[in-house]
Amino acid sequence: MSSYLTDFNKVFESRVRLGMMSLLVVQEQVDFGQIKENLQLSDGNLASHMAALEKMGYVEVRKQFIGKKPNTTYAITALGRQAFVEHLASLEKLIQQIHP
Amino acid sequence: MSSYLTDFNKVFESRVRLGMMSLLVVQEQVDFGQIKENLQLSDGNLASHMAALEKMGYVEVRKQFIGKKPNTTYAITALGRQAFVEHLASLEKLIQQIHP
DNA sequence: CATTTTAACTTTGTATCGCAAAGTACTTTT
DNA sequence: AAAAGTACTTTGCGATACAAAGTTAAAATG
Numbered sequence: 487m488s489s490y491l492t493d494f495n496k497v498f499e500s501r502v503r504l505g506m507m508s509l510l511v512v513q514e515q516v517d518f519g520q521i522k523e524n525l526q527l528s529d530g531n532l533a534s535h536m537a538a539l540e541k542m543g544y545v546e547v548r549k550q551f552i553g554k555k556p557n558t559t560y561a562i563t564a565l566g567r568q569a570f571v572e573h574l575a576s577l578e579k580l581i582q583q584i585h586p
Numbered sequence: 587m588s589s590y591l592t593d594f595n596k597v598f599e600s601r602v603r604l605g606m607m608s609l610l611v612v613q614e615q616v617d618f619g620q621i622k623e624n625l626q627l628s629d630g631n632l633a634s635h636m637a638a639l640e641k642m643g644y645v646e647v648r649k650q651f652i653g654k655k656p657n658t659t660y661a662i663t664a665l666g667r668q669a670f671v672e673h674l675a676s677l678e679k680l681i682q683q684i685h686p
Numbered sequence: 687c688a689t690t691t692t693a694a695c696t697t698t699g700t701a702t703c704g705c706a707a708a709g710t711a712c713t714t715t716t
Numbered sequence: 717a718a719a720a721g722t723a724c725t726t727t728g729c730g731a732t733a734c735a736a737a738g739t740t741a742a743a744a745t746g
Contacts, residue, residue: 491605505591574681581674
């Protein structure tokens with residue numbers, strides 16, 4: 487397989503996880519509600535896709551209380567940032583190869 | 587969902603189909619063997635992913651004999667080229683938004 | 687002529703995925 | 717006490733991905 491394809495990260499082949507990482511890479515803290523609204527996901531779907539990113543070590547969870555309400559925020563890890571940036575670089579490379 | 591994500595084409599969310607379209611968009615004729623070798627696919631996997639692209643009208647099949655051997659080549663359609671270029675444009679847009 | 691090979695599939699079986707809906711736990715608001 | 721909010725987990729089901737094996741038809745080989 488050509489290198490620019492093997493470089494793609496399997497975990498980012500999902501529209502939902504791509505969207506999550508896109509939010510997390512530009513904003514250091516994103517909470518459950520923001521992600522849910524922005525990506526229009528059900529609670530369960532959000533949780534399971536986010537769990538996949540956590541499992542890879544790409545995302546960290548922070549649980550806190552805001553006032554009296556529980557609040558879950560997510561943050562990208564250094565590893566996650568690196569992996570995502572590399573994935574985007576591979577995409578860019580593919581695009582370059584196709585219409586330089 | 588943010589627009590740059592809804593614009594993604596579901597059929598191109600697969601590494602294999604992305605690879606196929608990448609080959610087809612730069613080379614007008616690509617045959618079964620070339621694709622198989624380039625993407626390292628089993629016959630069956632190749633055929634079924636290609637069938638998905640055909641079903642969308644993105645790819646055309648051309649069967650012929652080269653000498654005495656049967657030969658199947660694939661070619662991108664105008665529709666396929668358009669869809670793929672739009673998909674790449676959405677990816678590019680995402681990348682731009684993330685690190686302009 | 688019979689067997690094997692080649693090309694390109696199709697079928698089958700299995701494992702994984704994606705998603706909605708429902709259920710859970712704990713707390714707060716009413 | 718009951719209802720609602722937050723963040724899940726579980727369940728169930730249809731779709732997907734893949735390898736492996738089976739199929740078809742012609743060609744090459746013995």
